[in-house]
Amino acid sequence: xxxxxxxxxxxxxxxxxxxxxxxxxxxxxxxxxxxxxxxxxxxxxxxxxxxxxxxxxxxxxxxxxxxxxxxxxxxxxxxxxxxxxxxxxxxxxxxxxxxxxxxxxxxxxxxxxxxxxxxxxxxxxxxxxxxxxxxxxxxxxxxxxxxxxxxxxxxxxxxxxxxxxxxxxxxxxxxxxxxxxxxxxxxxxxxxxxxxxxxxxxxxxxxxxxxxxxxxxxxxxxxxxxxxxxxxxxxxxxxxxxxxxxxxxxxxxx
Amino acid sequence: xxxxxxxxxxxxxxxxxxxxxxxxxxxxxxxxxxxxxxxxxxxxxxxxxxxxxxxxxxxxxxxxxxxxxxxxxxxxxxxxxxxxxxxxxxxxxxxxxxxxxxxxxxxxxxxxxxxxxxxxxxxxxxxxxxxxxxxxxxxxxxxxxxxxxxxxxxxxxxxxxxxxxxxxxxxxxxxxxxxxxxxxxxxxxxxxxxxxxxxxxxxxxxxxxxxxxxxxxxxxxxxxxxxxxxxxxxxxxxxxxxxxxxxxxxxxxxxxxxxxxxxxxxxxxxxxxxxxxxxxxxxxxxxxxxxxxxxxxxxxxxxxxxxxxxxxxxxxxxxxxxxxxxxxxxxxxxxxxxxxxxxxxxxxxxxxxxxxxxxxxxxx
Numbered sequence: 001x002x003x004x005x006x007x008x009x010x011x012x013x014x015x016x017x018x019x020x021x022x023x024x025x026x027x028x029x030x031x032x033x034x035x036x037x038x039x040x041x042x043x044x045x046x047x048x049x050x051x052x053x054x055x056x057x058x059x060x061x062x063x064x065x066x067x068x069x070x071x072x073x074x075x076x077x078x079x080x081x082x083x084x085x086x087x088x089x090x091x092x093x094x095x096x097x098x099x100x101x102x103x104x105x106x107x108x109x110x111x112x113x114x115x116x117x118x119x120x121x122x123x124x125x126x127x128x129x130x131x132x133x134x135x136x137x138x139x140x141x142x143x144x145x146x147x148x149x150x151x152x153x154x155x156x157x158x159x160x161x162x163x164x165x166x167x168x169x170x171x172x173x174x175x176x177x178x179x180x181x182x183x184x185x186x187x188x189x190x191x192x193x194x195x196x197x198x199x200x201x202x203x204x205x206x207x208x209x210x211x212x213x214x215x216x217x218x219x220x221x222x223x224x225x226x227x228x229x230x231x232x233x234x235x236x237x238x239x240x241x242x243x244x245x246x247x248x249x250x251x252x253x254x
Numbered sequence: 255x256x257x258x259x260x261x262x263x264x265x266x267x268x269x270x271x272x273x274x275x276x277x278x279x280x281x282x283x284x285x286x287x288x289x290x291x292x293x294x295x296x297x298x299x300x301x302x303x304x305x306x307x308x309x310x311x312x313x314x315x316x317x318x319x320x321x322x323x324x325x326x327x328x329x330x331x332x333x334x335x336x337x338x339x340x341x342x343x344x345x346x347x348x349x350x351x352x353x354x355x356x357x358x359x360x361x362x363x364x365x366x367x368x369x370x371x372x373x374x375x376x377x378x379x380x381x382x383x384x385x386x387x388x389x390x391x392x393x394x395x396x397x398x399x400x401x402x403x404x405x406x407x408x409x410x411x412x413x414x415x416x417x418x419x420x421x422x423x424x425x426x427x428x429x430x431x432x433x434x435x436x437x438x439x440x441x442x443x444x445x446x447x448x449x450x451x452x453x454x455x456x457x458x459x460x461x462x463x464x465x466x467x468x469x470x471x472x473x474x475x476x477x478x479x480x481x482x483x484x485x486x487x488x489x490x491x492x493x494x495x496x497x498x499x500x501x502x503x504x505x506x507x508x509x510x511x512x513x514x515x516x517x518x519x520x521x522x523x524x525x526x527x528x529x530x531x532x533x534x535x536x537x538x539x540x541x542x543x544x545x546x547x548x549x550x551x552x553x554x555x556x557x558x559x560x561x562x563x564x565x566x567x568x569x570x571x572x573x574x575x576x577x578x579x580x581x582x583x584x585x586x587x588x589x590x591x592x593x594x595x596x597x598x599x600x601x602x603x604x605x606x607x608x609x610x611x612x613x614x615x616x617x618x
Contacts, residue, residue, distance in 0.1 A: 056462050078464050081463060081464040084462075086459070088455055089455075091455040091456060092454035092456065094280065094283070096288065104271055104276065107270040108272055108275070109273050109464055110270075110463070111464070112267040112269065113268075114267055
């Protein structure tokens with residue numbers, strides 16, 4: 001157990017974080033295999049954000065170990081940061097910067113990064129290259145954030161609610177892109193409020209409530225295990241049903 | 255979408271740009287592309303200077319509102335005085351009965367009431383002795399009244415007017431405005447940027463990159479220096495063009511002290527903005543610091559006009575130290591050694607605020 005297997009991009013064991021009396025995270029373990037996408041689902045206040053912030057190194061856990069790309073987060077945070085990409089929720093980059101200036105800014109943070117123009121082209125923003133962010137649509141802006149997360153060619157991506165607030169078309173475009181990134185062999189840890197997003201993108205889903213993992217598996221497994229295994233129910237059940245069964249509430253009202 | 259995508263994995267990677275340099279470029283773009291920031295830094299001080307400079311240029315004498323109390327049975331002596339006052343260019347005479355003049359006093363239309371003799375009482379003035387302008391009005395008025403009544407001056411004294419560059423009010427004002435604009439642009443510029451960056455999660459986003467946080471902090475210091483240079487140049491050039499203002503001392507000393515001032519107020523701004531992500535809290539804090547200093551630091555007129563219990567502690571405020579050091583260099587040609595006490599005060603604030611901000615700073 002001491003050394004994670006080479007085919008694991010991220011492994012966390014026994015993460016705990018208490019804020020006074022509140023057990024925000026109370027013993028969560030998870031792994032993300034290379035080239036796979038793991039989704040964290042959970043109502044607000046379940047400990048999702050605290051977990052992700054510990055994995056990103058923004059918060060230090062009270063106890064537990066985190067290994068990312070074969071390195072210990074506690075010891076090699078800076079080397080890890082060179083190799084991961086992050087899209088945080090509710091981030092606003094400089095509104096009066098152009099797309100090219102924004103991506104170039106993030107490129108400058110890394111020892112090794114891709115040519116910003118190649119990343120911009122990859123996210124289909126070439127014709128918006130010299131447009132200031134304030135003039136972009138929500139979907140285009142989200143693609144700029146993704147470009148900033150991809151500019152160092154990361155092996156592991158943290159995507160925190162990457163499509164919240166986007167229209168269906170823009171969401172599909174982001175899903176398409178995330179699928180591509182996965183096919184390129186990148187590993188992804190996704191947090192989302194959308195069940196359809198988790199079903200579309202995730203190889204494995206972890207449902208978190210009250211600081212603990214309460215269910216874990218492929219989307220199909222979770223649906224089958226929770227909603228019963230008759231053919232009919234498998235066909236009609238969704239992750240939304242699983243979620244309501246397990247936590248007693250719908251994810252969007254929580 | 256898929257058809258147009260090329261995988262990025264085959265593309266080679268290399269170093270693209272320097273984080274600190276890019277951060278400094280951020281500061282410049284923030285300043286240059288935010289029209290309001292640009293306006294407040296570059297044009298407000300010049301506007302102030304133009305308004306105040308022209309308002310106080312020319313040897314115009316103060317004019318006082320004086321109330322003339324109408325009483326029954328004025329004698330001819332009183333009439334002579336009344337006519338003299340009515341024609342005098344320093345007096346704006348308003349006549350009325352007691353209640354009308356009281357109302358004018360309350361409204362500030364007149365500063366003093368002059369009552370001619372009546373009902374067994376002689377000439378008398380009525381004024382608020384704590385109002386400085388009113389006591390000035392009394393002196394001027396008494397002078398006019400006495401000479402109209404026939405007083406002869408014992409001594410004839412000639413007047414020389416100060417018009418030499420370097421000794422006018424505008425010369426006094428320009429270094430004050432330089433100091434004031436350094437304070438406001440640093441406090442509001444840097445503080446607001448940090449608070450907004452924190453509120454919008456940008457600082458947090460930076461923390462999940464390998465960028466060294468010190469690059470962000472230092473970029474604010476460097477960015478301030480460039481903005482300061484632009485600010486100083488604009489004010490000094492405008493002051494020279496409009497009023498032939500000139501720095502009597504060493505220009506380099508002037509710039510160095512200004513730079514120290516900018517660094518000090520940048521550090522204070524970081525301290526104010528070290529924790530909050532709420533702009534209202536930030537504005538409250540910066541106003542709490544800056545408004546009292548604007549009043550007591552001697553930007554507009556000499557600090558010695560205040561009572562000692564304000565003027566003496568005010569000497570230790572950073573804005574006071576900056577104003578006085580800049581003024582001495584500009585007006586008296588002082589060297590850096592002469593203004594060492596002011597430099598020490600600024601330096602103490604710089605170090606204190608930097609250490610405190612370092613301790614308190616929260617990235618998100």
